[in-house]
Amino acid sequence: MPDEVVTRFAPSPTGFLHIGGARTALFNWLFARHAGGKMLLRIEDTDRERSTDAAIAAILDGLKWLGLDWDGEAIYQSRRADRHREVAEQLLAAGKAYYCYASPEELDEMRAKARAEGRPPRYDGRWRDRSPAEAPPGIKPVIRLKAPQTGETVLEDKVQGRVAWANENLDDLVLLRSDGTPTYMLAVVVDDRDMGITQIIRGDDHLTNAARQMQIYQALDWQVPAMAHIPLIHGTDGAKLSKRHGALGIDAYRAMGYLPAALRNYLVRLGWSHGDTEFFTTEAMIESFDLAHIGRSPARFDFSKLENMNGHYIRASREEDLVAALVETWPHLPDRDDLPKALDASMQKKLLAAMPGLKERAKTLAELRDGAAFLFAERPLALDAQAADILNSGGRDHVARLLPRLADLREWTSAATEAAVRAYAEETNLKLGQVAQPLRAALTGRATSPGIFDVLRVLGREESLGRLADQAH
């Protein structure tokens, strides 16, 4: 099937998978899945100095966590150097490339001069038509592309529209370094060609590269894949994403307790829209996704919207799934010394029982875990400042008087405890809140929690009465 859509995600493993990369991967994945095609993964590790195995692992891990699967095995660019070299030689033989013996010092001079004269800093083509016979001794040459010097290179970008560059502003780029290794420009073109990529979707920062890569395609007489350059994601201040505001590894989002589905949903709406629709199931996302509705302006990353979406996803999740997500994410979440390091079976059971009340109140898994802290707390409970205040300003009396009534209850259900507590409130002419708060403080050590009768039920008779007794005086 020659018409099959093939996209690729091609990160360079010099760092973690950041949020922009994750969105690029998502768009490639959606485009491929929408078309019933493939998304391939290529690790661009030709910079052997800066590429690390740890970064590769982090990227693969991040993609998996996000739920973005790729087709086939990941391709490592570094292992294809022979093929890249072969293409460079091919270009050389065809007279479309040439040896250049300019030294780094010469190049520096050239650029400085051009800049001083208000021209773009570029190679001046001094070896373009010179015979290698004139080569200075002892210098290993690079191979440069003999790029067109007149006319223009035009890209019909699927997102940016028609973009044109005057060829005189583009210099003869290096294809093969003097040590015989291929440059990124060459490697990308050859790999995309060999992998059968039909659609390139990547960050806007590659737009200028597109022109140079098109020149390589044209020299080779290869068909240029369709291209789509998507706008970058900026920090909240509009500037480039930095560590301070959001240029975090994808693992950091997991550690903050975001759900992969929520992050995907947030990310897809950053730069892409489908009318007024904000929430998409995975299926709907694949179904609706298109390049035509990707905007052309950069978007700012907004944590509060992500958080809101995440809360929505948590509320919509099944209780069992949340327990599973929490168990899985537990080790990644920030530490809290009053919480167990891991969740054993009985804790998971309690968690499941409490989940309906808990999930309404959490925007992240971290908050969910925090909200569940009272389940795991050991007697006598540590009270936070507000809880202590509630108990110390008369609350203990209510707890003390309520204790025997609750202890006498025949059955321990939400309905039964509620009836008892309401009866007490009525008899003493108090609002329910005035008795519920002391109970909450004694039962959870905090001033906020799920509904108090749920708390009583989930904690169970023995533990509840124990905690109340602890605070009765």
Add this chain to the structure above:
RNA sequence: GCGCCCAUCGUCUAGCGGUCCAGGACGUUGCCCUUUCACGGCAAAAACAGGGGUUCGAGUCCCCUUGGGCGCGCCA
């Protein structure tokens, strides 16, 4: 410096010449619900960067200005 890209509420965006005194979402504010906190419901404030054109008519097309961004390596 040169090249390229971008420009609607604080933020993400809808809008593809008239249906826009500009719609949705997040956030903000107020009210309601209520045992706390949330959730939920209702309501409000909040934008077409500026200036020229084109046109009967411009947020929508063109130009300029301003403001942002990206790129300019024998990095990727």
